[in-house]
Amino acid sequence: MIKIDISWQKYSMAANMEKFATQLERDVLIALKEYASREGKQVQSVVNMALREFLESQGSKTRY
Helix, strand or coil, X not given: CEEEEECCCCCCCCCCCCCEEEXXXXXXXXXXXXXXXXXXXXXXXXXXXXXXXXXXXXXXXCCC
């Protein structure tokens, strides 16, 4: 298990980014970094997108 610390930054007035830390299995983190690199995105951007999609798939009513 690898601890990942994603430092968020404010990009605009509409996006309030918060610091978030968690742990991932090594193979998941490697795949995440490879995907982000291949797509020209930052890891934090991919994680944010994936979590939004997960919450929406679970029927979350929270506005984001």
